[in-house]
Amino acid sequence: MAEQSIVRTEDLKKIYKMGSTEVEALSGVNLEIQAGEYLSIMGPSGSGKTTLFNMVGGLDKPTSGKVYIDEVDVAQLDAYELAWLRCRKIGYIFQTFNLLPVMTALENVTLPMTFAGMSSDEARDKGVALLTRVGLGDRILHKPSELSGGQQQRVAVARAMANDPAIILADEPTGNLDLTTGREIIELLRELNEESGVTIISATHDMKMLSVSDRVVWIRDGKIERIERREDIEISVGTIRGKDE
Amino acid sequence: MQDKVVRDRTRAKIEKQIVLPLSKAVQISLESLRMRFGRSLVTMSGIVLAIAFLMSIWTSNAIIEELRDSGDSRIELLLQTKGIETSAEDVKAARSKQTWLISLSLLVCGVGITNAMLMAVTERYREIGTMKCLGALDSFVAKLFLLESSFQGATASIAGTVIGFLLSLVASWISFRGAVIQYFPGIKILTFAGLAVLIGSVLSIVGAVFPAIKAAKMQPVEAMRIER
Numbered sequence: 431m432a433e434q435s436i437v438r439t440e441d442l443k444k445i446y447k448m449g450s451t452e453v454e455a456l457s458g459v460n461l462e463i464q465a466g467e468y469l470s471i472m473g474p475s476g477s478g479k480t481t482l483f484n485m486v487g488g489l490d491k492p493t494s495g496k497v498y499i500d501e502v503d504v505a506q507l508d509a510y511e512l513a514w515l516r517c518r519k520i521g522y523i524f525q526t527f528n529l530l531p532v533m534t535a536l537e538n539v540t541l542p543m544t545f546a547g548m549s550s551d552e553a554r555d556k557g558v559a560l561l562t563r564v565g566l567g568d569r570i571l572h573k574p575s576e577l578s579g580g581q582q583q584r585v586a587v588a589r590a591m592a593n594d595p596a597i598i599l600a601d602e603p604t605g606n607l608d609l610t611t612g613r614e615i616i617e618l619l620r621e622l623n624e625e626s627g628v629t630i631i632s633a634t635h636d637m638k639m640l641s642v643s644d645r646v647v648w649i650r651d652g653k654i655e656r657i658e659r660r661e662d663i664e665i666s667v668g669t670i671r672g673k674d675e
Numbered sequence: 676m677q678d679k680v681v682r683d684r685t686r687a688k689i690e691k692q693i694v695l696p697l698s699k700a701v702q703i704s705l706e707s708l709r710m711r712f713g714r715s716l717v718t719m720s721g722i723v724l725a726i727a728f729l730m731s732i733w734t735s736n737a738i739i740e741e742l743r744d745s746g747d748s749r750i751e752l753l754l755q756t757k758g759i760e761t762s763a764e765d766v767k768a769a770r771s772k773q774t775w776l777i778s779l780s781l782l783v784c785g786v787g788i789t790n791a792m793l794m795a796v797t798e799r800y801r802e803i804g805t806m807k808c809l810g811a812l813d814s815f816v817a818k819l820f821l822l823e824s825s826f827q828g829a830t831a832s833i834a835g836t837v838i839g840f841l842l843s844l845v846a847s848w849i850s851f852r853g854a855v856i857q858y859f860p861g862i863k864i865l866t867f868a869g870l871a872v873l874i875g876s877v878l879s880i881v882g883a884v885f886p887a888i889k890a891a892k893m894q895p896v897e898a899m900r901i902e903r
């Protein structure tokens with residue numbers, strides 16, 4: 431293996447038990463993601479995207495199978511190492527933005543830096559730089575309630591980049607945004623991916639994501655249906671959306 | 676074997692998350708209280724009432740005791756006409772009834788605090804989950820809620836103490852006028868005030884222990900939950 435994968439899953443299974451009924455949300459997912467990739471996980475609602483994310487992001491434990499991040503088995507980590515992983519190695523972006531409502535945009539961005547032990551001065555400078563980078567240099571002291579959805583998601587992108595993570599996990603980042611705003615967020619993610627080499631893994635059922643992705647993983651009923659590379663995607667997108675392209 | 680070597684080499688890349696100084700938690704919980712001030716006021720009102728009740732009883736007890744011990748015959752007469760027990764036995768009986776009432780009001784207050792903090796934790800599931808995704812340790816989340824409750828408790832207790840003292844002072848003034856000032860048990864009342872604030876604050880911390888544990892145990896996946 432020449433290139434080391436940054437994320438690797440081995441026969442990943444997740445079964446949710448609700449009383450007597452069982453839902454198999456993931457049924458044996460094998461996935462390898464290279465560092466620096468922009469990967470989209472496509473699938474209809476309920477196909478298991480969020481579940482896969484939670485496993486890859488160290489937020490939930492699989493029923494069976496393994497997740498390796500940088501070849502480290504996530505199941506082997508203790509609570510302090512998991513917190514470190516979530517803080518430093520992975521940046522999360524949510525469909526619902528999830529900014530802390532009592533904090534300003536800047537405080538939201540600097541919070542992960544605080545958790546990482548950075549001094550307040552250093553964190554403030556870096557936070558301002560990140561917010562400027564995402565186009566909100568003039569909004570740093572605004573509260574989330576004073577920002578539009580698209581602006582809130584930009585703050586969330588800046589926050590995800592706070593500790594220079596190796597991976598950004600974005601679960602339906604455009605799910606609560608209109609078409610244009612969603613497109614802008616996707617392009618922002620793509621730019622960050624190119625600038626800093628951060629691996630982007632994005633779950634979506636938004637076709638806009640296709641054009642920026644290096645690879646697209648199609649998932650259905652908890653299984654990988656197929657994986658397409660960028661070259662193949664452009665052809666199929668061309669045919670699907672022949673009219674409006 | 677091969678697998679083990681790979682793991683050991685890369686395992687070193689993952690470090691342990693540091694424990695933040697308490698000052699950071701203080702800062703964040705104060706900000707959170709400031710932003711949700713209206714909400715806090717409701718929670719605090721229960722504590723204010725309970726502590727005001729406690730303090731007013733303590734204050735009037737202290738004042739009457741001081742008057743009784745004054746040895747002033749005019750005051751003794753005044754006490755008798757007001758129907759205030761002077762025999763040791765009567766005083767003892769009245770005291771135990773008061774203790775019972777005070778304990779009951781503090782208990783109700785404690786339950787109220789637990790209830791309010793549980794609601795705050797349930798309401799903020801997404802925030803707690805998000806903080807955990809950003810690298811917050813369980814202990815940090817617990818500290819946030821304990822601090823929030825203790826600040827609320829301390830503020831409310833101070834307010835309750837002042838209110839209880841003033842009410843009791845006014846009531847005593849109406850009954851005994853200048854005698855209250857002449858024989859004012861300053862040191863005693865100051866001690867009681869300190870004790871009342873302490874009781875209110877400790878009660879707020881104890882009442883928040885269970886909610887804080889609940890918050891600390893919340894899973895980071897809660898951040899992903901979408902209300903439908």
Ligand SMILES: Nc1ncnc2c1ncn2[C@@H]1O[C@H](COP(=O)(O)OP(=O)(O)O)[C@@H](O)[C@H]1O
Nearest residue numbers: 446448453455474475476477478479480481482
């Ligand atoms: N916490 C849970 N408890 C029970 N079932 C769940 C839970 N989370 C997800 N599921 C089920 O698992 C399946 C996959 O869900 P999810 O991963 O959220 O899909 P997606 O993100 O692609 O919409 C769905 O059938 C869903 O109902």
Ligand SMILES: [Mg+2]
Nearest residue numbers: 479480601602
């Ligand atoms: Mg989902």
